[in-house]
Amino acid sequence: AQKITQTQPGMFVQEKEAVTLDCTYDTSDQSYGLFWYKQPSSGEMIFLIYQGSYDEQNATEGRYSLNFQKARKSANLVISASQLGDSAMYFCAMRVDGGFKTIFGAGTRLFVKA
Amino acid sequence: DVKVTQSSRYLVKRTGEKVFLECVQDMDHENMFWYRQDPGLGLRLIYFSYDVKMKEKGDIPEGYSVSREKKERFSLILESASTNQTSMYLCASSLGSGRPNQPQHFGDGTRLSIL
Numbered sequence: 506a507q508k509i510t511q512t513q514p515g516m517f518v519q520e521k522e523a524v525t526l527d528c529t530y531d532t533s534d535q536s537y538g539l540f541w542y543k544q545p546s547s548g549e550m551i552f553l554i555y556q557g558s559y560d561e562q563n564a565t566e567g568r569y570s571l572n573f574q575k576a577r578k579s580a581n582l583v584i585s586a587s588q589l590g591d592s593a594m595y596f597c598a599m600r601v602d603g604g605f606k607t608i609f610g611a612g613t614r615l616f617v618k619a
Numbered sequence: 620d621v622k623v624t625q626s627s628r629y630l631v632k633r634t635g636e637k638v639f640l641e642c643v644q645d646m647d648h649e650n651m652f653w654y655r656q657d658p659g660l661g662l663r664l665i666y667f668s669y670d671v672k673m674k675e676k677g678d679i680p681e682g683y684s685v686s687r688e689k690k691e692r693f694s695l696i697l698e699s700a701s702t703n704q705t706s707m708y709l710c711a712s713s714l715g716s717g718r719p720n721q722p723q724h725f726g727d728g729t730r731l732s733i734l
Contacts, residue, residue, distance in 0.1 A: 514659075538719045548628075550709065550725035557720060596661060602719040605650060605669055606677070609662040 642710030
């Protein structure tokens, strides 16, 4: 069975500093994709970044980067230069290639301090 | 930009009522999904649909049904609402399964309270 684990229920970071949100996953499939979403207090889920299991380079999107370590089955999200607007819930998710279902972790709530 | 619209942001219903949650997407996506979100549990898939009139059970389908009569619209139905169905409900859509890097696009959510 596939599973996503986010072990940090809550995290604090000082504005302008970098923060890493942890995500480990479990699957026996070889071809899959990993996603990170942001959910502000308004409720909408916003897609941030994608990493394919065969991608050799770590994905980057602006201030977001994904630290992908396939052997350890981890896909941590790194946010550089944190901003107050980054305060939100963050979800790690996985989908097996060719499948329909996306599995989500329990989420990490990030608080950015001024 | 993809727009996924859920009919209500907040809804209050009574135990035993039949409840309809509506979701419409405007980007001709093949796949549509209904999730419920509860604190500490993340998002759990209730039902999904990969085509008109097609539906598949997710992880927690009990007490729910769905309808997809048109490609752009996916309805979630609580046949007889119960208090343990009080939750945040999220609708999502995505392109077909042949595009692995395509994310899901979500609506704003419906916060449903069953009294």
